[in-house]
Amino acid sequence: MSATIRDVAKLAGVSVASVSRVLNSKGYISTETKDKVEEAIKLLKYEPNQVARSLTVKKTKTIALFVPDITNPFFSTLAKGVEEQANSKGFTLILCNYDESGGEKNSHIDLIKQKYVDGIIFAAGKLNPRDAVKIKHSKIPLVALDRIPDMETECVIFVDNYKGAKMAVEHLLDMGCKKIGHIYGPQEISTARDRLLAYEDVMRDSPLYSPSLMTSGDFTIESGIEATKTLLERHPDLDGIFAGNDMMAIGALKALHRRGIKVPEQIAVCGFDGISLTEVTNPELTTVAQPTYEIGKLAAESLIKFISDLYFNEKIIKLDASLVIRESTKKIGVKL
Ligand code: RIB
Numbered sequence: 001m002s003a004t005i006r007d008v009a010k011l012a013g014v015s016v017a018s019v020s021r022v023l024n025s026k027g028y029i030s031t032e033t034k035d036k037v038e039e040a041i042k043l044l045k046y047e048p049n050q051v052a053r054s055l056t057v058k059k060t061k062t063i064a065l066f067v068p069d070i071t072n073p074f075f076s077t078l079a080k081g082v083e084e085q086a087n088s089k090g091f092t093l094i095l096c097n098y099d100e101s102g103g104e105k106n107s108h109i110d111l112i113k114q115k116y117v118d119g120i121i122f123a124a125g126k127l128n129p130r131d132a133v134k135i136k137h138s139k140i141p142l143v144a145l146d147r148i149p150d151m152e153t154e155c156v157i158f159v160d161n162y163k164g165a166k167m168a169v170e171h172l173l174d175m176g177c178k179k180i181g182h183i184y185g186p187q188e189i190s191t192a193r194d195r196l197l198a199y200e201d202v203m204r205d206s207p208l209y210s211p212s213l214m215t216s217g218d219f220t221i222e223s224g225i226e227a228t229k230t231l232l233e234r235h236p237d238l239d240g241i242f243a244g245n246d247m248m249a250i251g252a253l254k255a256l257h258r259r260g261i262k263v264p265e266q267i268a269v270c271g272f273d274g275i276s277l278t279e280v281t282n283p284e285l286t287t288v289a290q291p292t293y294e295i296g297k298l299a300a301e302s303l304i305k306f307i308s309d310l311y312f313n314e315k316i317i318k319l320d321a322s323l324v325i326r327e328s329t330k331k332i333g334v335k336l
Contacts, residue, residue, distance in 0.1 A: 002045075007044055011040040012036040013036065022037040023048055060117060062093075062094060062118060063094070063121060064093075064096060064121070065079055065082050065095050067098065068099065068125060070097045072219065073275040074292060077275065077276075078293075078296040079296065081293040081299075081300070082296040082297070083296075084297065098124040110134070120140055120303075121144075121303060123145040125146075125148075127150075141306050141307065143302055144157070145157050146159075155299075157298055157317040158191070159320065159321045160321065162195070164272060164323075165195035165242070165288065169202040171323055173202070175264070175329050178208055178240075180241065181214070181238050182203075182213065182241075183224060183228070183248045183249075185248070187216075196214065215227045215231055219244070221248070224243055224250060226255075229255055240329075241269045242270050242272075243271050246278050247273075249272075249287065252269050264329050270286045272321075274288065274292065284326035286324065286330075289321060290319075291320075291321070
């Protein structure tokens with residue numbers, strides 16, 4: 001049986017009202033009382049009842065955003081869209097970098113519950129089972145973004161990754177590429193799976209198709225460098241690379257430059273995401289641009305509407321990405 005606020009008051013030797021003031025950081029609380037209450041909360045592992053709390057006290061007007069890698073500009077643009085929309089509605093954003101294999105390190109979930117956030121936007125794809133149970137029991141509404149999570153959510157917003165990747169590969173073929181390699185992201189992530197599937201569906205009928213034209217990365221620049229080295233060792237006559245995200249495509253540009261291989265003349269390169277870095281690489285990178293800022297804005301809009309009206313207009317929102325053609329695929333002599 002979990003501890004109640006009365007158990008905390010009894011153990012701390014104070015009134016329930018004092019415990020409530022400590023929990024809500026409201027009204028005058030002596031340091032001695034605050035310390036005794038916090039000690040009792042820790043000893044009893046007391047967790048305020050979310051449902052009761054959200055019914056009895058004013059909303060905190062706070063939203064938590066979970067992302068898997070804040071160092072990737074895709075997620076910082078996503079966060080910008082969420083934050084600007086949340087702020088425009090008077091909400092504060094708590095940003096959490098979440099690694100689902102993070103185990104105890106991930107105290108975010110407990111922090112989120114203790115902070116009584118009104119809603120969660122989850123862009124990290126996978127919640128470890130322990131955290132998934134905590135979120136479910138907390139009754140905090142959750143909107144999933146970008147990566148389809150393996151848990152029940154009230155609303156999910158993402159792009160058509162299959163359609164976007166198909167556009168990328170067909171564009172490379174239109175540019176005259178024959179032997180196109182693919183650097184795919186981690187296959188436990190839905191976005192990476194859909195992009196790999198599209199690549200295989202487009203290339204399968206090509207006479208040059210081979211499983212050795214596909215190699216894995218982890219959505220980082222370094223993995224793009226390593227994957228490109230692997231593809232070149234397997235296929236020195238490669239003439240195109242589709243990378244499952246822009247960071248790996250930037251790694252590919254780096255690896256090709258180190259070998260004196262000309263892009264796009266010898267090998268054309270296309271990425272996926274549309275992060276702003278693609279405008280400053282040399283050559284500038286062709287990519288499949290996601291409406292990333294808009295996805296973040298839409299997620300915040302949907303969640304805040306749910307917090308006030310308790311329903312979502314749409315439970316599944318699938319958006320289109322768009323091909324942005326730049327120097328890295330403009331094969332000389334091929335009309336665009
Ligand atoms: O660059 C990070 C990748 O992970 C993006 O393609 C995004 O779709 C996410 O799934």
